[in-house]
Amino acid sequence: MTSKEYCGREYWIKENLRYTHRYFRTLKLAKIVNVMSRGKPCDLLDLGCGPETLSSLLNQNVSYFGIDIALHRAQKHLMEMDITRNPIHFHGNTFDFVVAAGLFEYMGNCSHEKYAEILTLLKPNGKFIVTYMNMDHCTKPSFPSWNNIVTIDEFKEGLSQHYHVLDFFPSYYSAKEGDLESELMRKLQLNFNLNIPLIGKRYGVNYIFICSPKDAVGNTSLGRYGRNFKNAQACSPCRPN
Numbered sequence: 001m002t003s004k005e006y007c008g009r010e011y012w013i014k015e016n017l018r019y020t021h022r023y024f025r026t027l028k029l030a031k032i033v034n035v036m037s038r039g040k041p042c043d044l045l046d047l048g049c050g051p052e053t054l055s056s057l058l059n060q061n062v063s064y065f066g067i068d069i070a071l072h073r074a075q076k077h078l079m080e081m082d083i084t085r086n087p088i089h090f091h092g093n094t095f096d097f098v099v100a101a102g103l104f105e106y107m108g109n110c111s112h113e114k115y116a117e118i119l120t121l122l123k124p125n126g127k128f129i130v131t132y133m134n135m136d137h138c139t140k141p142s143f144p145s146w147n148n149i150v151t152i153d154e155f156k157e158g159l160s161q162h163y164h165v166l167d168f169f170p171s172y173y174s175a176k177e178g179d180l181e182s183e184l185m186r187k188l189q190l191n192f193n194l195n196i197p198l199i200g201k202r203y204g205v206n207y208i209f210i211c212s213p214k215d216a217v218g219n220t221s222l223g224r225y226g227r228n229f230k231n232a233q234a235c236s237p238c239r240p241n
């Protein structure tokens, strides 16, 4: 696979079954959403939802919706769509949270167009929560299907063209690339949401970014996840149909 080739449904229908496992990243994302939603009814759209593993970890106040290129079952709250070929939408609905975990590594040169589309899916105080692999991790991670490989700084810079990056931190620190397996480390790191600059670069396995739309300047509901703000720029073209 060359750097900008995309995997299709036939690849993902098998591959995304690996994500029925409750990876630490998924536990951490669920915890963040559960804390941020503060028990209030809210809607969440999981982009690249795969087998909906996140859904089983969310509190009952969070109504779950998902989009994926390869769904395993047809359900009202799910929509099958290749988002590199179609503008992202969900029957005209908007959401309090849009989550994209382990997706943007596969977005080729579509990232900016997708960031712009996700803006239209967010309610005024909505949050975009996105993960991205730390390509600078000491194990030098690589995967043949990744077609969007940038550093964490470049990824954050791209996001910052469309969003306020309120907070970002490694989902976990580890000298190994795989999932966090030690029960002790899982317990210790579940509530540890800090970016330690040099250590994060080397040992942060993948990062979580919590973002709000650029135009939500008056947004005061940043909760415990609000810190960093930057300026807006234009977006670039994506994949032709």
Ligand SMILES: C[S@@+](CC[C@H](N)C(=O)[O-])C[C@H]1O[C@@H](n2cnc3c(N)ncnc32)[C@H](O)[C@@H]1O
Binding pocket: 012, 013, 016, 019, 026, 047, 048, 049, 050, 051, 053, 067, 068, 069, 070, 081, 082, 083, 084, 085, 100, 101, 102, 103, 106
């Ligand atoms: C690495 S898996 C992550 C699954 C899940 N979000 C998680 O974190 O456990 C990437 C997911 O994105 C979906 N995906 C990949 N390319 C896509 C595309 N072009 N449009 C929609 N979904 C896509 C895959 O089917 C898969 O479920």
